[in-house]
Amino acid sequence: MAVGDHEKGVAANGYATSPSSDNLSYGKEEIFTLESLDPALNAKMHLVNNAIDEIGWTGYHYKLFVLNGFGYAVDSLLLLLQSIIQGQVNLQFDPPFKAGLTIALYIGLLLGALFWGLTADVIGRKWAFNVSLLICSVFTIAAGAAPTYNSLAFFIALSAFGGGGNLILDTTVFLEYLPSTKQWLLTLLACWWGIGQMVAGLIAWPFMSDYSCPATGACNDSNNMGWRYLMYTCGALVFLMSIARVTVIRLKETPKYCLGQNEDDKVAETLQWMATKYNRPCSLTAEQLRACGQVQTSTGAKGKLSVSEFTIHWKGLFLTRKLAISTCLIWFSWTLIGLAYPLYNVFLPTYLATRGAQTGDSSNYVTWRNYAIVNISFIRCGVWGPVLAGFLCNLRLLGRRGTMVIGALVTMVFFFAYTQVRTGAQNLGFNCAISFCLNIYYGTLYAYTPEVLPSAHRATGNGISVSFNRVMGIISAVVGVYANTATAVPIYICAALYIVMALVAAAFPFEPYGKRSA
Numbered sequence: 001m002a003v004g005d006h007e008k009g010v011a012a013n014g015y016a017t018s019p020s021s022d023n024l025s026y027g028k029e030e031i032f033t034l035e036s037l038d039p040a041l042n043a044k045m046h047l048v049n050n051a052i053d054e055i056g057w058t059g060y061h062y063k064l065f066v067l068n069g070f071g072y073a074v075d076s077l078l079l080l081l082q083s084i085i086q087g088q089v090n091l092q093f094d095p096p097f098k099a100g101l102t103i104a105l106y107i108g109l110l111l112g113a114l115f116w117g118l119t120a121d122v123i124g125r126k127w128a129f130n131v132s133l134l135i136c137s138v139f140t141i142a143a144g145a146a147p148t149y150n151s152l153a154f155f156i157a158l159s160a161f162g163g164g165g166n167l168i169l170d171t172t173v174f175l176e177y178l179p180s181t182k183q184w185l186l187t188l189l190a191c192w193w194g195i196g197q198m199v200a201g202l203i204a205w206p207f208m209s210d211y212s213c214p215a216t217g218a219c220n221d222s223n224n225m226g227w228r229y230l231m232y233t234c235g236a237l238v239f240l241m242s243i244a245r246v247t248v249i250r251l252k253e254t255p256k257y258c259l260g261q262n263e264d265d266k267v268a269e270t271l272q273w274m275a276t277k278y279n280r281p282c283s284l285t286a287e288q289l290r291a292c293g294q295v296q297t298s299t300g301a302k303g304k305l306s307v308s309e310f311t312i313h314w315k316g317l318f319l320t321r322k323l324a325i326s327t328c329l330i331w332f333s334w335t336l337i338g339l340a341y342p343l344y345n346v347f348l349p350t351y352l353a354t355r356g357a358q359t360g361d362s363s364n365y366v367t368w369r370n371y372a373i374v375n376i377s378f379i380r381c382g383v384w385g386p387v388l389a390g391f392l393c394n395l396r397l398l399g400r401r402g403t404m405v406i407g408a409l410v411t412m413v414f415f416f417a418y419t420q421v422r423t424g425a426q427n428l429g430f431n432c433a434i435s436f437c438l439n440i441y442y443g444t445l446y447a448y449t450p451e452v453l454p455s456a457h458r459a460t461g462n463g464i465s466v467s468f469n470r471v472m473g474i475i476s477a478v479v480g481v482y483a484n485t486a487t488a489v490p491i492y493i494c495a496a497l498y499i500v501m502a503l504v505a506a507a508f509p510f511e512p513y514g515k516r517s518a
Contacts, residue, residue, distance in 0.1 A: 029515055029516070030042075030045060030046065030049065030515060030516050030517070030518040031451065031452055031510050031512050031515045031516065031517060031518055032320075032322070032323065032452075032454075032510065032518055033518070037296075037319055037320075038295055038296045039293070040292045040293035040294055040295045040296075041259070041260070041295040041296065041456075042518075043292040043293075044259055044264075044289055044292045044295065045256070045259065045455070045518050047284065047288060047289065047292070048255055048256065048259055048267060048271070048284070048289075049180065049516045049517075050284075051271050051282055051283070051284035052177070052178070052179050052180075052255070052271070053179045053180055053181070053516075054275075054280075054281055054282055054283065054284075055179070055271065055274055055275050055278070055280045055281070055282050056179050056181075056280060057179060057181075057182055058274060058277075058278040058280065059278055060177070060249070060274055060277070060278065061177060061178065061182070063248060063249045064173065064174050064177060064249065065174070065185065065189065067241075067244060067245050067248060067249055068169075068170040068171075068173060068174045068189060069170070069189055069191075069192035069195075070133065070166075070192070070241040070244070070245070071132075071133065071163075071166030071167060071169065071170035071192075072166070072167065072170060072189060072190060072191075072192035072193050072196065073192045073193070073195050073196030073199065073241075074133065074136060074163050074166055074196060074238055074241065075163060075166055075167055075193070075196065076192075076193045076194075076196035076197050076200070077196040077197075077199060077200050077234060077238070078105065078109075078136070078140075078159065078160055078163050079105070080196070080197055080200040080201070080204075081140070081200060081230065081231065081234055082101050082102060082105045082156060083102075084200065084204045084208065084227070084230065085101070085227035085230060085231070086098075086101050086102065088208070088212050088213065088219075088224055088226065088227045089101065089149065089152065089227060091213055091215065091219040091224070092213065092219045092220060092221075092224050093148065093149035093152075095149045097481070098481065099477045099478070099480060099481045100149065100153050101152070101153055101156055102473075102477040103474055103477050103478070104153035104154070104156045104157040104160070105156050105157065105160045106160070106470050106471075106473040106474045106477065107157055107160075107470075107474065108156065108157035108158060108159065108160025108161040108163075108164060109160045109161075109163065109164040109466075109470045109473070110164065110467050110470035110471060110474070111157075111161050111164065112132070112160060112161040112162060112163060112164020112165045113164045113165065113167075113168060113463045113464075113466040113467040113470060114463050114464065114467050115161070115164075115165065115463075116128050116132055116164065116165025116168055116169060116459070116463060117165065117168045117459045117460050117461075117462055117463015117464065117466070117467075118310055118313065118459070118460050118463060120165070120168065120169060120172065120459035120460075120463075121257075121313050121456065121457060121458070121459045121460045122309055122310075122313075124253050124257055125169060125172060125173050125176070125251075125253060125254050125257055125459070126251050126252070126253045126254075128165055128169055128459075129169045129173055129245065129251055130242075130245055130246050130251065131162075132162050132163070132164075132165040132166055132169060133162065133163075133166065133238060133241055133242035133245060134162070134239070134242040135158070135159075135161065135162030136159050136160075136162030136163040136166075136238055136242075137159075137162075137235050137236070137238035137239035137241070137242050138159075138162075138235075138239070139155050139156075139158040139159035139161075139162065139235075140155075140159045140231055140234060140235030140238055141231065141232055141235030141236065141239070142155045142158075142159075142235075143155035143156050143159060143231050143235075144227075144228045144229070144230075144231030144232040144235060145228070159235075164466075164470070165463070167446065167466055168459055168462045168463045168466060169459070170189065171186060171189065171446060171447060171449070171450045171462065172254075172450050172458050172459050172462060173251070173254060174186060174189060175450050175451065175458075175517055176254035176255065176256040176257065176455065176458075176517075177254060177255075178517075180515075180516040180517075183447075183451065183512065183516075183517065184390050184391075184393055184394040184447075185390065186446075186447035186450070186451065187386060187389045187390045187393050187400075187403075187443050187444050187446075187447040188386050188387060188389075188390035188443075189386070189443075189446075189447070190385075190386035190389070190439055190442065190443030190446055190447070191383040191384075191385075191386040191387060191443075193383075193386075193439065193443075194381070194383035194385075194435075194439075195383065199234075199237070200234065203230060203233050203234060204230055207226040207227075207229045207230045207233070208226045208227070208230065209226075210226065211223075211224070211225045211226030211229060212224060212226045212227070252270050252273070253266065253270070255267045255270050255271055256455040256517075257455065257456075258270070259289075259295065259455070260295060260455060260456035262294055262295055264286045264289035264290050265286045267284075267286070267289060268284055268285055268286040268289060269286075271284055272284070310460075313456075313457045313460040314457075314460065316454060316456060316457035316460075317453065317454075317457055317460065317461045317464075319454070322509050322510075323454070325509055326452055326508060326509050326510050327453075327461060329504055329507060329508055329509075330448075330449055330452070330461075330465055330508075331464065331465055331468050332504055333445060333501060333504050333505065334445070334449075334465045334466065334468045334469045335468040335469070335471075335472055336497050336500055336501050336504070337441070337442065337445065337469065337501060338468060338469030338470065338471065338472030338473055339472035339475065339476060339494070339497065340494045340495075340497040340498060340501075341438065341494075342472065342473050342476035342477075343472075343475075343476040343479060343480075343490065343494050344415060344491060344494040344495065381431075381432035381433070381435040381436040384436060385407075385435065385436040385437065385438065385439030385440045385443065386439050386440070386443035388436075388440060389403055389407065389439065389440040389441075389443045389444045390443075392406065392440070393444055393447070393513070394513070395513075396513060396514070399511045399512070399513035400444055400447070400448045400451070400508075400511060400512050400513060401448075401505050401506060401508050401511055403440065403441075403444045404440075404441050404444045404445060404448070404501070404502070404505035405502045405505045405506050406440065407437060407438070407439075407440030407441030407442075407444060408441045408498045408499070408501040408502035408505060409498065409499070409502050410437040410440070411434060411437040411438045411440075411441060411498050412495050412496070412498035412499055412502075414430060414433045414434045414437055415434065415491075415494070415495035415498065416492070416495045417430065418430045418434065419491055419492075441498075441501065441505075445505075448508075448512065449461070449462055449465050450462050450517070451510075451512040451517050452508075452510040452512060454518055455517070455518060
């Protein structure tokens with residue numbers, strides 16, 4: 001290589017360099033390289049990662065952690081809202097199919113995951129990130145005013161459609177701004193799940209205990225407004241979150257998305273803006289990026305909104321044999337967890353009841369008081385699971401894969417033990433233990449998935465992963481209606497699936513610890 005090439009910012013190893021950024025990332029490599037397929041993108045990605053490491057952790061990242069955490073909180077909030085109101089809704093409308101709201105929710109989440117995942121790779125992360133929560137809030141409020149069961153199911157599906165993209169965009173956006181030394185925080189982001197559960201439980205307690213009709217007798221809006229008040233309140237809360245997303249942070253398009261679009265000037269401008277705002281060094285320039293050449297753009301020949309464009313993002317998940325194996329194993333993991341956990345919850349209550357489990361006073365007030373207490377306990381259990389996972393996945397001995405193996409196996413043990421619950425105290429204790437251990441696995445899987453996907457196709461791969469999870473949620477709802485929920489066999493099968501999850505996690509070909517997302 002000629003001396004002139006070094007002056008342009010291209011090192012002898014093919015990577016673009018900056019005066020000081022390589023020193024900050026000495027020994028750091030990307031999780032995988034695409035040098036043989038797209039050397040320009042490979043070189044630019046190394047340069048951008050160096051620049052992000054050079055800037056380091058800033059106040060911008062603190063804001064992202066909170067505002068992206070809203071998406072996690074809303075995801076758990078939506079799932080709990082549907083389960084909270086379903087009993088009273090069924091009493092009021094007496095639908096022929098009692099699990100209709102559950103299926104409507106999961107269909108919305110499924111379509112949302114696919115739509116927002118694909119479009120975020122096509123039109124960018126910014127618009128999808130800003131709009132998804134707003135859609136969710138509007139239709140959650142509309143669901144509270146639904147006059148019929150069918151309209152309620154429709155609005156819940158639309159609300160879930162907006163919320164279905166949150167988890168894809170939260171992890172993608174946060175990761176693409178994170179310095180490599182802080183990538184473990186992507187796992188910690190899952191602590192917001194517990195916060196969403198706590199909020200749902202606390203709001204449900206007064207509304208559902210004081211404004212719900214009895215199990216027998218007339219049930220209409222005159223004595224059953226609790227579920228509507230709950231939807232109004234939670235919808236308004238999500239609306240405030242959506243406003244905060246566009247006013248507090250004013251998200252700029254992520255540099256790694258712009259990189260795949262050959263928008264070198266915008267990449268440099270965004271990173272220089274962040275460095276200036278937070279008084280940090282950043283030696284990256286657009287000239288250094290252009291010196292690496294043009295990346296093979298992900299835009300199809302027929303334009304961004306064409307079938308060929310979506311085909312490119314699909315094929316981008318299988319660019320190499322190792323990447324193809326990784327993608328398939330991730331999707332399989334999401335399928336397993338999507339079946340095991342919801343199905344277990346479907347079978348467990350009836351199973352315990354048929355074996356004489358006594359979990360306490362069943363009065364309306366006590367039921368919803370205990371529900372709030374259980375969800376508050378998730379702050380101690382569900383929140384601390386991701387905290388421990390964040391610590392474990394940053395240990396060289398374990399990394400992300402080892403953390404998922406431990407989380408899956410310990411969860412399996414508590415799931416088997418849960419079948420022996422006979423008292424309210426045991427029920428609360430095992431609920432807390434399972435929430436803690438499950439979130440070690442679940443939170444790490446959510447973080448691991450975008451880490452090992454190529455940036456140009458990250459949202460698509462992430463969206464498809466979550467969609468497999470949602471399909472299994474639909475299947476579990478149908479099984480819960482038609483299967484014999486008193487038998488013990490399905491419970492043990494579900495618990496045993498965690499052994500399979502542990503084996504799959506151990507077989508993942510990529511370990512992100514000590515490396516940078518590409």
